[in-house]
Amino acid sequence: MLTIAFVQARMGSTRLPGKVLAPIAGRPLLMHIVERLRAVSALDETVVVTSEVACDDAIAEFCDAQQIRCYRGSEHDVLDRFQQATKEFSPQRIVRITADCPLVDPAVVEALLNLAAASPDAAYASVATGTIGAQAGYRRYPDGLDAETFTATALAAAWREAADPYEREHVTPFIWRRPERFGVVVLEADRDFGDERWTIDYPADLELVRAIHERLDTPTMSFGFRDVLAVLEREPTLRTLNTVHRTIDTDH
Numbered sequence: 001m002l003t004i005a006f007v008q009a010r011m012g013s014t015r016l017p018g019k020v021l022a023p024i025a026g027r028p029l030l031m032h033i034v035e036r037l038r039a040v041s042a043l044d045e046t047v048v049v050t051s052e053v054a055c056d057d058a059i060a061e062f063c064d065a066q067q068i069r070c071y072r073g074s075e076h077d078v079l080d081r082f083q084q085a086t087k088e089f090s091p092q093r094i095v096r097i098t099a100d101c102p103l104v105d106p107a108v109v110e111a112l113l114n115l116a117a118a119s120p121d122a123a124y125a126s127v128a129t130g131t132i133g134a135q136a137g138y139r140r141y142p143d144g145l146d147a148e149t150f151t152a153t154a155l156a157a158a159w160r161e162a163a164d165p166y167e168r169e170h171v172t173p174f175i176w177r178r179p180e181r182f183g184v185v186v187l188e189a190d191r192d193f194g195d196e197r198w199t200i201d202y203p204a205d206l207e208l209v210r211a212i213h214e215r216l217d218t219p220t221m222s223f224g225f226r227d228v229l230a231v232l233e234r235e236p237t238l239r240t241l242n243t244v245h246r247t248i249d250t251d252h
Helices: 029-038 054-066 078-087 106-117 128-137 152-161 167-168 205-218 225-234 236-245
Strands: 003-008 047-049 071-074 093-099 122-127 147-153 184-187
Touching: 003 029, 003 078, 003 205, 029 047, 029 106, 047 054, 047 078, 054 071, 071 078, 078 093, 078 152, 078 167, 093 106, 093 152, 106 122, 106 147, 106 184, 147 152, 167 184, 205 225, 205 236, 225 236
Parallel strands: 003 047, 003 093, 047 071, 122 184
Antiparallel strands: 093 147, 122 147
């Protein structure tokens, strides 16, 4: 089954404009995500999906310079952007990653794909993180390890039928809101890490991730979320860098 990761990226964040190309350990944030996804053996390719608006030219130019495949589509109808990218690249299964997750863990993505493969009746699988995981009572991974995977068939159904603007903007709600139709499974952590916030929405979040990289001093692909937790256990005061935002819902 051809499986492709689509990294959803934009420059126009209202809270931290340009964050997807912000430098972390000498490389743009987006490059960290792409490299970490390239370490997932079950993925055949990683593609950046961005919009056609002028401010996202910088993303397309970056991808071209780094020989990363890129697709450009609708700014606000992100569901359509994903569907058109699917027509372009023809995956049978898609992994969706948002470009505010530079610490996405290859091992967690691999486990997610293994769960999906072991659940043939489920068209959708996701990593339990953030507020959705809390509401559903799952043992959550740190916020910022978000990943979801779904079949091209389910995506096409959502694209044809979704009318709710929220479902068009956020790609997958049409699918996971209908578990009886599509089948939904969730990857849980071995214990709840839901209080950890590693996603990038504010300057303080970026400061935390930069501090983590400074302490790890290791190539991007060679550490996982437990290595990050070890850093935070050694220096728990690092968590105070973005404490003010830990209870705020993000838009990724």
